[in-house]
Amino acid sequence: MAAIDLSTGIGAVALSLAFNISFLIVFPVTFDRSITMFLLARIERQDGQLDAQGLERVFVREYLSDMRQIDRRIAEQSLSGNIRVEQGRIHITPQGQQLLRSGRMIGGWFGADPRFVSAPAPAATGH
Template sequence: MTQMTETRSTLRRAFALVLLYAAATLVGGVIFVALLRAALAFLGPGVMFYRGVGALIVDFFLLIVLVAAAAARLPRRFGIDGADALGAAIVATSLLLAAFVLGPITADRSISVFMLSQFDAADRPLTGAEARDAFVRVYVDDWAQIDRRLKEQALSGNLEQGPEGWRLTAQGRAFMKTARALSSIFGGDPRFVGRKN
């Protein structure tokens, strides 16, 4: 009888934790989107990734408070406490970060997504040369994406502009060192990070 009671208690707690984590992720997602859409200056420079990280930090602390308040209202038989609220906030924030990087950041920065959008907008098949020409004409020239990247890297502290042009900062060199190491570990294309092989 005692073992059956313990099993029920464990299952009840596990179910309550799953619901708590799911609710934290849902509520955290709504808060995260609202913070990004509000475009608050204190979230970081005008680079989507950094604003997103700033919004997630704010979101994390709000989630701790909200989830702890919700957990305190649950009946004691569920066995949910403040540590579970912290865990739910950590899991929710981690999932939101992964979704943010894989979704909006990829769509905003990916050359592949741009290329696919050109095929989607075309009323006929495109040749490789037409896709390349569209990339240069639209992405590079019309949308000035190189200028955008230079400004973003300056805002990030990786580049600085001098009288003779742009140069890498000490932070930028450290970033490239890290990028080369990650590329080497995960087998990325060495050309993107200036590795020989």
Template structure:
């Protein structure tokens, strides 16, 4: 039993060290100009996470010469754990902060602490978030680049088959977690069809 606990302890330390090294490597790569030509934070972050995982495997391969417990399966497991952690971190923090209406509103509340009412905050949102920051234009550009929509010559926007699959998947997964369906299912009322 003691040998098993020792082995598990060594593996836990290896995984923790690999997770830490992989995260630091990821942060360093994100801060570098690597793949700076990719305009979407999410796509750039995922691509760099994969590059970081490959570099981590190389580092672990070098370390395996000195650490007997670092066999191929441990290296692959540690790199996979690092990849999963880094992508999760990307989605939960930077991507959420980059897109979050809540963070936008909190920053405005902080700036005008105690001065804004809900109607005033709504006005700030419409004027700054939608107007000055051109967030609709940004989303149209991002979703076009992602392949979820296309903009016709007359300027109207159409959902692609990929976009329909994305919405269908969002409705399914959102249903599993009890997410608000109003964000993925538009009401019947709205703009008249032309």
């Protein structure tokens, strides 16, 4: 049996990791979390019956409320260490801040919409 040289072994491991990440993480998360897929399924279900406002109402009612997506994200981000919840208040951790910095940098490379990773200051409420 022929020995495998080091560069071939490293390449095989890297390729295997790339496939595993793509097929076991990226694709399932894309479909599980995709707002686009959610909206397309609702458009299919009510083909021709919805306008933009109706689709927004369906999104808020079903995706955000019924499917409890905010609670789900809080739980997962707390578990991953990006946030911590203390007395019901949500705080970002240094790890979460680093994730946002990385997201801003990578998003900048690709011209992504910065509104997803940089929030404006909260509006004054007058209280």
